[in-house]
Amino acid sequence: VEVVLDERGIPHVESASETAMWFSLGYLHARERFFQMELGRRAGAGRLAEVFGQSALDNDRKMRTLRLAASARRQSSLLSAEEREVFEYYAAGVNAALDRFGKWISPESWLLGVEPEPWQIEDSLTIGLLLQLDLSWAMGEELKRAIELTRLGRERAVDLWGWTRTQARAWIPPGEVVSQPRRDYEPITPPMGGFGSNSWAVSPARSAVDRPLLANDPHLGVQMPGSFFAVHLRGPRTHVAGATIAGIPGVIIGHTEDVAWGLTLAMVDDQDLFSVTLDDAGTRELIDGRWQSLRTVTEDVSVRWQDAPVLLKVRFSRHGPLVRDQRGETLALSWTGFQGPSMASAILGMNRARSVEEAGAAWDAVLGPAMNLVAADSSGHILHRVVGWVPDRGLGAGRLPSPGSDSRWAWSGFRRVAAKSRMDPPEGFVAATNHDLFGEGDFPERDRFPGEFAPPWRVRRLRGALAARTDWTVNDFADLQGDVVSGRAIAVLRQLRPEFEVHQGVSAQSLMAWDAKMGVDSTAATLFSSFMLELEAAVADDEAQRDGLEWNPLGQERLLRLLAGGLDESWWNDVSIPGNQTRRDILDRVLAELDRRGPQEIWGQVHQVTFDHPLTRLSLVRNLAADSWSRGPFAVAGGNSTINGHYWSEQLPFAVNAIPAMRFVADVGNWDDTVLVLPVGQSGRPWSRNYSNQISSWLNVEAVRFPFSREAVDAAAAVRIELNPAPANDSKVNRDR
Secondary structure (H helix, E strand, O other), X not given: OEEEEXXXXXXXXXXOOHHHHHHHHHHHHHHHHHHHXXXXXXXXXXXXXXXXXXXXXXXXXXXXXXXXXXXXXXXXXXXOHHHHHHHHHHHHHHHHHHHHHHHHHOHHHHHHOOOOOOOOHHHHHHHHHHHHHXXXXXXXXXXXXHHHHHXXXXXXXXXXXXXXXXXXXXXOOOOOOOOOOOOOOOOOOOOOOOOOOEEEEEOHHHEOOOOOEEEEEOEEEOOOOOOOEEEEEEOOOOEEEEEEOOOOOOOOEEEOOOEEEEEEEOOEOOEEEEEEOEOOOOOEEEEOOEEEEOEEEEEEEOOOOOOOOEEEEEEEEOOEEEEEEEOOEEEEEEEHHHOOOOOHHHHHHHOOOOOHHHHHHOOOOXXXXXXXXXXXXXXXXXXXXXXXXXXXXXXXXXXXXXXOOOHHHOEEEEEEOOOOEEEOXXXXXXXXXXXXXXXXXXXXXXHOOOEOOEOOHHHHHHHHHHHOXXXXXXXXXXXXXXOOEOHHHHHHHHHHHHHHHHHOOHHHHHHHHOOOEOOXXXXXXXXXXXXXXXXXXXXXXXXXXXXXXXXXXXXXXXXXXXXXXXXXXXXXXXXXXXXXXXXXXXXXXXHHHHHHHOOOOOHHHHOEEEEOOXXXXXXXXXXXXXXXXXXXXXXXXXXXXXXXXXXXXOOOOOOEEEEEOOEEEEEOOOHHHOEEEOOOOOOOOOOOOOOOOOHHHHHOOOOOEOOOOHHHHHHHEEEEEEOOOOOOOOHHHHHHO
C-alpha cells in the first residue's frame, strides 16, 4: 500500500488489493486517532468504568441498559460476506497498529495505564450505534412534552406546541400521563440540542462550470480531536474520498469518481417511550388485559479500583428495555437502532456508487438513522432523497409516552420513507437543513411523518440565495457556508419594529439599525441574543415557577410565535406580581434593563468555542498534560439560526457546544477542486503538527482544496509511506516497517 500524506496530514491511500486498502484505513485510524476510538467503543459498550472508575459508572449503566453492544453483535450477524471482509481487514489493520505501538499508541493510554485490547468487528458497529444514538433526541423531547402536559394542563400545552384540535385528539393518549422529569442517571437522552446541518446542490444550469455543485457542513458537538477524519482511498473496486469516523470503515460524506453526496438528519421521530404497567412483583407487564413475563438480562459492570463488579439487571418489555424503572412510573423504549442492519452497510454501498440513484439505493435496507441524502453526479443529476424507515404506529404519532398495555399504540413494524425524493427539480437546486420537509413544501403534506424538525431559517436563507444566481462556483459555495445572517433576528425585529420606534431607548435604536449579521465584532449580535433571553425569561419564567417546571417552556421559536400572535396572549401577563401586564409592559421592562446595563461586548468576546481534550475532566491528568492538549477559546461568528451555525444552549449562554464538524464542497466531475476542511486537525496525537493545523482555515471558512487525481495528489505530497506485509514470525521487521 502506498500512502501519500499531504501538507495537512490527510492520507491518500492506493493499493492493488482491496483488502489491503481497508487494512491500511484501520491502521491509519488507529495510528492517528486510537484514543478517540477507544473511548468510543468503551462508551458504547458500557465499559468506561474499567478505565475511569466510579465516576463513569452511571454512563456504563445507561449504555448497558440501551444494549448497544448487544445490538452490535446482532448487526454483525447481518453483514454480507463482502461487508464482513471489509470489517475484518479493517480490524486487522487496527490490530497491526496496536501490535506495533502497544500502549504507546496514544499518550492517553500510557497515562491511564491501559493496555489496549484487540479490535473487533463489533467495536466498529458499536461506535456506529453510539453515533446513531447521539443523533436521536425523540425520547427526551417526548418526556419533556409529557411533563409540560402534566404541569401546564392540556389546553395550555397544546397551544404551546402548536397542535390542532384534531392532532391533540389523535396524539394525546388516554389515562394517566408521566409526571417525573428526566434525571441524569436515566438512560433517556436529553431533548434536542437545537443544532443542525446544511446540505445543498445546484444543477449545471445554475453553475458557472456547467457541472453540478454540492455542499455539506454537518454540525455536531464540539470534540477534541474533531468528529471526522479525512481520507482518500483508491483500490481495484473502490475510489472514494471524504470524511470518515475513526473506528468505522468507509467514507460517510464525500465522493467517488462519479457521484458526491452529503447528509443531514431528516429529524424523524425514531424513538417512542411506552408507559408500562407491572405486577406487584415487577416480573410481568399488562398487555391487552393479560399478564406477560418480562425478560431479564444480568450484566456485571467492572469498576476500576473496586474488587467486585457491580450487578446490573436490565428488564425488557415487549416494547424494549426499561429506561425508567421506578415504582408507579415505568417506561420502556422502542428505537430503530434496536433493529435492522448497521448504517455502515449503506456507507460501504455509497463508497462504490456511480450515480445519485445508486447512492440512494445503498440505504434501502437500513432502518436508521433516517437522513436527508443530497447527491449530485457527473451525468448532471441532483437528488434529495429521505433515506431510512419510520416506525409503523397503530395509534398516536409518538409525540407523548404511549400506553404500553394497549397493543394498538405499539409499533407493528416499519415503513420506508425512500419514496420521498426529488430529482432534478425545475428550480435547479435542492437543500436540506433538518427543516420540516412538508411545511416548507419539499414534499406533499399527505406524506408527512412525525419529527423534531429544525426551524426554517437556514433553508429559507439558502433557497433565497440559490435561486438568485446561475453562476455558482466552489468558492461561492464555501462563502455561503460562512453566511452569518440570522433569519430569526430578521423576523423578530420585523415584528417588534413598531414598539421599538415608540420606545426610543438606546437598545431599541441599536437593534433597529442592525443588519442581522452575527459577526464576531458585532455588539448588536450580543444585544439581540441577550434581548431574546431576557424576553423569554420575562414572559414565561413566572409560569414555569408557578407550575413547577424545571425549564422555561417557551424557547425562542415559541417566543416568535407569541410575538406574531400565534400563542395565547395571557403568556404576557406576569403571574408573579399583582395586576395584569401587557406585551408593551414586558417589552419596556426588558429594554429598560438592557439600557441600564450599558454597551454590550462584541459577539466574539462572549460567543467562543474551546476544544477541550477529554482528559481535562480528570484533575491529575489535566495537571500533567491534558490542559496543553486543549485548544482555544476562539471567537466564532454565527448563532443558533445561521447557515454558519455555532450553537449554544440557554443553560450556558453563549458558550458554543456544537459546530460545523466539517465543511465539504464538490465540483462534481472536477474532483481536484473539492474543498474539505476540518475544525481542528487530522491527527489525534497531541505532538503531531497535524493536531490543530486546520483551526485557522476552519475559523476563516477558507476553501482549502482536497486533491483527488494522481497528478494533484503527487503535487500535494508532503510525506510518502509504503506499507508492506512483514515476513511471518519476524517481529523486528514488523516493528521497523
